[in-house]
Amino acid sequence: MQFDQPLPEQLKNNPLRLGQSNLKAGLHGHLVELLAREVILNGQSRGGKPLNTADAAFKAMGMIHRLDDKSWGLHGSRSDDIILQLSRIAFQQFPWQSPLTNGVLARYHMLYAHPLVGPMVEAEFGMSTGELFQLILLFAEEMLQRPTLAFEFLPAAEQSIRAPVLALSDRISRSSDDLRTATVERQSYDVNWAYSFNPLRAFPLVHAGNPRSLMCPAPPILLQRLTDGLYFDLIRADRRFGSAIGKAFEHYVGKVVERIGVDVFNLREETCWGKPERRSVDWIVSDNSASLFVECKLGRLDIASQTEISPEPPFVAAIGRLAGNVGQLYATLSEALAGGYPHWKPDGRPVHPIVVTFHEWFCFGPFFYKHLDELVDTEFEKRGLDRALLKRHPYCVCSIAEFEGLLTAGRGANIDIVVSEKMSAAHRQSLMRGFLADRYPGSLSNAMGTFEDGMDLVIEGPSRLTRR
Template sequence: MGYVHYGSIKSIAKQFDLEASLLDIWHISQLVSEERRLPYGYADLEQRGHFALRQWVFPHHLDLLLRELVLHGCRSGRPKMSLATWSGLAKILKSISQFADAMFDPDEPDAVRLMLHRIGHQQVPSFDVLSKSKVGRYLSLYRSEPLARIFESKLGINVENYFALAFAVLAGFMRAPNLNTATNFEAVGVSVEESQPFFARLVTHVDEARQRLFKAQSLTSSWEYTLNAVHSRPILNVDGSHPERVYCPIPSLLERRLFSGLFFDLVGSDGGFVNAYGAAFDCLVGRILEAGNPGCSVRKPPEYYVKKSRKDGSDWLLFDDTAHVFIECKTKRMTASGKVAASLADVRGQIQFLADAVVQNYRNIADALVGCWPFEDGGLPSYSAVVTLEDWVIFSPVASSLLNELVTDGMRRGGLPEDLLVRVPYAVMSVSDLEAAMGAINSNSVDAVFRGRLASRYSGWMFSSYLNDKYSGTRWSARVGFDKDFDRAVERVLAGADRALRKGQGK
């Protein structure tokens, strides 16, 4: 059944010119993500209404559209259809939607629960828009020594130059869908020896992208959610005789690759990358906590011994005169298999890591509560928080229920008092959530923010959703200063561009 339906997508996709479609997808992505009006030549789409199209087409639709057109779009002959027309855009998106619906089998084990999990990982990241604080956070992370030295050794470019070039390239693709990788970036202090390896990790020819997509393709119930291989190299070359001429049809994919995706360029490096990465993240979390209001205190729990075994305890302790929060920092992210979730076992395997981190922190908390190191709770409530670098999107009932089940099982197997789950409630949150939580604490209290999450109406909610609902509008990033880190990096790019412009005018 799946192959029959998928043939309709292939036959329709073959009627679109691939290169022209890359341009069309860029324009539509700018409308969908940036509210930028479509240019002249898209009158047929405009007639449907500028905002009406945005209500019908979403970022994940464009992701699927790009994937299928790279797989099957034509590169020779006369195309019969165009994404610049309503009939063309609607026809191919409808075929994709119909096939995705046909692939869903409600009789599969845990079908609905797995579908909700996949939807979360497919769509939630598109709401995490580019911001000064977000880029500045990654800049601060990789500046940390010795991670910065490993970064330069592995990538052949130092952290400052990488971020200057990343911003320049991303800004270029926000203005136009194409770029020449042979561009001289010396105006922003980046040499050709640095820029070429930079692009080599991001650019792929469409034929290579097509091969990787075919290899990853799965005509099963998870078809719609299978990881798009274009994500790892979101800049595409169509003409092999001119490899310097490239397109970036969806700039948001490039943004994720440039910053969040840096991890995959560095993981496996020699020289203690894992320890350096973890230490850098620990410092990043500390920077957020230490920017707190005068009523909050932050400390590093001391090392201690249990039966001659050395223990480090939780990574951070946040407290005020209302509550304590034991914080454990984790850099691991959910793998592709856990997001695609072909089976419940794939999700369980990933959620097990988070459960282990929660149990590890409960072990630290249990030691503190029995006096293994000088800790006095003063009769105040305590909370456990596992802070991750990337958002694990604990969005679906299958993920949240699995986490609770595995944590409870881990407590039992570890001989820990199960009533700790009630006495010291736990939360899993991203570092972005932590920033927002500190903003909420600034105008409330530690106990108010962490206790509020326990209300029945927020049961099963991600921490970010809870904060957005209860403390919407709270800003904290300006106080931490990540946005200032971003501004300084941008000023360098803008100054270099201004110098280049003045030099050109002088000629």
């Protein structure tokens, strides 16, 4: 599904055999993930009915879908929580609609290969960032052939890399019994049933007792664990990692602007001055129409914030952290507009503040913006900021993937036209990617290839895995 490959014949239902889309055939990534979780939880180790045909698999996924609907129907506060429900559906389903491309892999590689981060990767995993991403590509190739990892490349690799590869395999694998125990501990039999944490997210490789005989029930989760999931390994291993990866993300955003906006955008990086030291916004991106004040935030959402419905939803607390980022951005914007920046002065052209996150927050709808706006008001009061700034310079929040699309659209039109339209009453609460797809077709897909060539350096680079 993620690599646009047809299913084996035995797993195709009639709509798929007739050439209909996965959507029309009822084949959804999030249902496959839930199916894997339920098989680990309820499947028999030996005997029992096989689950290797379309009839059995689609029947089980249909039951999962109906059970999810039933749990929502029995939720007593569903009328109050319906808007929050839409947000968590986005967190559950939207990522499956965005396969891991070379451009996305290159983005992660640039982060982990940054001079501040690369040494931490090597210290923790015993291999360079380049070798780690070569391993990801080798795993992906094997996963396209079979549901097991055979490590066919390992006998030809240098002896010194074999132990780190096996150590990484042990780190992200567990026995089916261990995963079942972990699933029982995290399972929730209420409105959160279909959204509770899936241990496969932490341990995507499964074995039945022999750690060298590994199955991968959901290959995209394996690739996610070896890209996004590395954050948790590294943040536990080195207290300096949080600051280092933040700097790496800021650097990546600058490289994106340079690549997309060559000969069109003027880019000013963060500047420090004065005693005590003062700092500007991370990046100022300008063209002939306006300036973008860009604050880069790697901050991520924990699983509870993405999925849990409760009297005090964790998502609201997470939005509070984002409101703090917005307040920080306006504090520095206020100083800049008063002429306090040494490297930029107001010139009468519009200024648009924007917070760019590395991870997807799926910023859309009344639940998100109602809470964010209220919490931003609190931030303004705490910081003593003029609320008139919000009307003169309304803020925007988007992910790095959306920001790349925004820059691409701005290159074709201009910054002021694109951002002003997005921040209008008609589009402010829309998802940025939806707005761009509707108003600037092609901007997102073109942006996906910004660093498509970034993986060439990985493939062609030195490696103990391929003896180059």
